Amino acid sequence: MDTQSEMLAMLSRRQPNFSLERPFYTDPDFFKLDMELIWYRDWVFIGHECELPKPGSFFTAQIGDYAIMALKAEDGVIRGFHNTCRHRGSKVCTQDKGVTAKLVCPYHQWAYGLDGKLLFARQMGESFDKADYALGQIACETVEGSIFINLSERPYDFAPLREHLTPYASTHRLRDAKVAFEATIIEKGNWKLVWENNRECYHCAANHPELCRVFPESPTGSSAAGGAADQEVMDFWARCESAGIPSRYKVDPTGQFRTTRTPLVNGAVSYTADGRPGVSRFLSDNRKVEGIGALLFYHYPSTWNHYLDDHTVTFRVLPISATETAVTTKWLVHKDAVAGIDYDVDRLTHVWTETNDQDRRVVEFNAAGILSPAYRPGPYSDSYEGGVSQFVEWYASFMLSRIKGDKPHLLSSVA
Numbered sequence: 001m002d003t004q005s006e007m008l009a010m011l012s013r014r015q016p017n018f019s020l021e022r023p024f025y026t027d028p029d030f031f032k033l034d035m036e037l038i039w040y041r042d043w044v045f046i047g048h049e050c051e052l053p054k055p056g057s058f059f060t061a062q063i064g065d066y067a068i069m070a071l072k073a074e075d076g077v078i079r080g081f082h083n084t085c086r087h088r089g090s091k092v093c094t095q096d097k098g099v100t101a102k103l104v105c106p107y108h109q110w111a112y113g114l115d116g117k118l119l120f121a122r123q124m125g126e127s128f129d130k131a132d133y134a135l136g137q138i139a140c141e142t143v144e145g146s147i148f149i150n151l152s153e154r155p156y157d158f159a160p161l162r163e164h165l166t167p168y169a170s171t172h173r174l175r176d177a178k179v180a181f182e183a184t185i186i187e188k189g190n191w192k193l194v195w196e197n198n199r200e201c202y203h204c205a206a207n208h209p210e211l212c213r214v215f216p217e218s219p220t221g222s223s224a225a226g227g228a229a230d231q232e233v234m235d236f237w238a239r240c241e242s243a244g245i246p247s248r249y250k251v252d253p254t255g256q257f258r259t260t261r262t263p264l265v266n267g268a269v270s271y272t273a274d275g276r277p278g279v280s281r282f283l284s285d286n287r288k289v290e291g292i293g294a295l296l297f298y299h300y301p302s303t304w305n306h307y308l309d310d311h312t313v314t315f316r317v318l319p320i321s322a323t324e325t326a327v328t329t330k331w332l333v334h335k336d337a338v339a340g341i342d343y344d345v346d347r348l349t350h351v352w353t354e355t356n357d358q359d360r361r362v363v364e365f366n367a368a369g370i371l372s373p374a375y376r377p378g379p380y381s382d383s384y385e386g387g388v389s390q391f392v393e394w395y396a397s398f399m400l401s402r403i404k405g406d407k408p409h410l411l412s413s414v415a
């Protein structure tokens with residue numbers, strides 16, 4: 001049986017509210033299909049506008065087989081390009097990030113402008129037309145300071161995501177931010193295990209002592225209705241919204257992205273060891289309500305974000321192989337905040353540095369156990385793992401419809 005038919009059969013016989021069968025987490029051919037049908041077709045978060053402050057600023061990333069770069073051109077527009085030279089295919093940009101006047105390939109020095117056009121190529125003869133060899137452009141969109149690219153030749157409409165996120169994120173002002181610190185960890189587990197772990201806090205009490213001092217361990221933020229059944233959360237939403245701070249749980253009909261605001265615990269206003277602000281100069285302009293909690297936004301398959309009052313923490317998920325995933329965390333603070341004066345990097349990053357490492361550990365234990373032929377899909381907790389169930393429903397629905405060549409189904413229950 002070919003991989004598509006095998007995956008289709010497994011998705012069709014899938015037991016709802018149970019984890020997936022083993023090949024979804026381990027098989028290189030299933031991984032390839034995930035990449036082709038989701039990662040090379042969906043909008044993928046790659047970084048922030050504030051990381052490209054001036055013309056010539058760029059950063060590179062690897063999305064499966066695709067080496068890509070994001071670049072700000074002279075006209076101030078951020079564009080995405082394939083990082084493969086139109087001569088014989090070398091990577092053009094070999095650094096992670098930087099600022100450059102033009103892009104010069106290290107192999108034979110073909111030079112490209114910031115708009116991707118080929119400017120110079122030595123000794124290519126009379127008939128050679130530079131216009132035929134511009135860098136390949138990639139669809140690129142920005143929303144409220146975050147940059148998304150889409151590797152598809154015919155990307156689907158970005159507008160629903162923009163319309164969804166803009167009202168929630170605008171007061172958090174990521175365009176006025178800078179990255180105070182970033183860290184990438186490699187988790188030895190399939191990208192879906194990273195997400196499944198993210199979408200529940202069933203594991204939090206036993207694994208995240210630092211996070212649990214500030215973030216609710218209850219299913220409120222992570223799970224299904226995002227607090228809609230919790231009177232305290234609904235009162236909190238009403239308080240925030242009456243001050244003009246969008247907060248109520250909202251999920252796209254496809255289940256692919258969701259935003260909700262959750263109150264923090266123990267009087268915390270930030271993710272620091274004592275719950276007090278990690279930055280004295282606040283990034284958000286939500287100055288009308290005390291304690292606006294954390295605005296939680298995810299977009300499958302590549303990002304989840306926690307927007308706080310004083311700073312924002314963003315996470316980028318990029319698969320490396322069937323059993324390895326890179327997770328990049330960025331701590332964004334106001335661009336004028338000064339390290340050592342307005343914030344201390346260790347204090348700012350402590351809670352999530354610990355939490356990320358704890359999550360890496362449990363994901364790796366999970367992945368190692370699933371490698372055993374004795375692994376069988378197991379049931380999710382109704383009360384605590386609604387978010388995991390929702391993620392798996394989204395994944396199964398997208399894969400099923402794309403294997404069959406349809407548009408993604410709207411989930412009947414979008415928890």
Ligand code: FES
Nearest residue numbers: 085087088105108
């Ligand atoms: Fe880039 Fe030759 S491969 S200049």
Ligand code: FE
Nearest residue numbers: 197204208359
């Ligand atoms: Fe966790």
